[in-house]
Amino acid sequence: MKAAGTATVGSMLDGKVHALAVAQEETKPVAANDHIQIALIGAGGQGQYDTKTAVQVPGVKLVAVADCYNGRLEHSKELWGPDTFTTRDYNEILARKDIDAMIIGTPDHWHKQASVDAMKAGKDVYCEKPMIHLYSDGPEMIETARSTGRIIQIGSQRVSSMLYAKAKELLQSGAIGELNMVTAHWDRNSAIGAWDYTIPPDASTETCDWPRFLGTAPKIPFSAEQFFQWRKWKAYGSGVAGDLFVHLFSGTHFITGSHGPTRAMATGGLRFWKDGRNVPDVMLGLFDYPQGFNLALRVNFVDGGQENEGLLFTGSEGQIEIGWNGVTLSRVPREKAPGLTIDTFPDAMQKQILAAYEEKYPVVHPVGPPPVRIEQYQAPHGYSDSYDHLKNFFHAVRTRTPVVEDAVFGFRAAGAALLSNLSYDRQAEVRWDPEAMKIVSA
16 A cells, blocks of 8 residues: 555636545554464455455465466466465365455355355455345345354445545535435446456366356356356346446445435346347446435446446535545535516516515626536545455454444345346336345335
């Protein structure tokens, strides 16, 4: 983690510019007996990224890796040293007493079982999002964390983002009045963005443990495409809802303090990437929240522009927008006078109404629209919310204090996101009880 500095962006109109502060990394060394030894289950792109970030946290060391592809086990030794223990069977890692915590970066359909097995083996868990693949996964993961006393952090890193913390502060301060609408999107325009990941030339039943990869999924002949591009099939992944909607739900829930929507409607389709996948590449969802606001989500893998992501919180007095590296607060002062639409009335009546209006609202209003007031908050260069999320996890592992995204939060975010898939499949609205975390029967 680079030491924090200040960063600013140019002001707009009469707006103000602020630099978000980041706490300096502690400089004191970590005691030898305070080191955390971790293992990785699922060494794909996200799993390796999480681990590379995790070992930057002082006092954290990777000692073991489990994956179903030999090439990733080989590369793990290249990344973290030849002494790194590697295996296809993660149970061999869970049996080791020298491992404190696990990072789980498997396909979605393995999240529950790997997490439950790890917690029962006495390991703390950092589990990638979405927490669940099936709704039945959630209660079991929550109960296992409770009964074992293990810590589990779900990997929607925006919950630890300084930008989202600033947005939460602004909303709670009343900066935009009463929240009534949240709109969020995540659009992509590349093959990799649409999960068309590279398949290595040595992919075969010899280099890939296909039966272990399948787990509870339907038993089918080996498919290198499904092994390496698993997000494209609902048997292993959760589509755009589980991959990207869940980030937007996590951020919305963190900022608003909501536990989730009560009603969901989704539509979309397979518009461009017709390559055998069975999940849509365009999805739109609408959600009702009991706090009195609506959430509108969009993911588009057929976008003709640059990849972009954003959330816009709209209130009665302004808007908060979160982009890649900053937060923008914009407010247009609401005029106290209601205005007049009298041009179609007889002249005498217009004069009568205007005289009464000017007596009631004597303030002289300037010509033209009221000025927009904008304040911007920018994260320092090189800032990483993934680092902060993992740092929070390891702090909890050391101190046995709560994490920022436990299994209950993770279930509510993933449970809300997967409502989109239910609605899309049923072509109907679905209802959800965010407190009980259950689908509500029609």
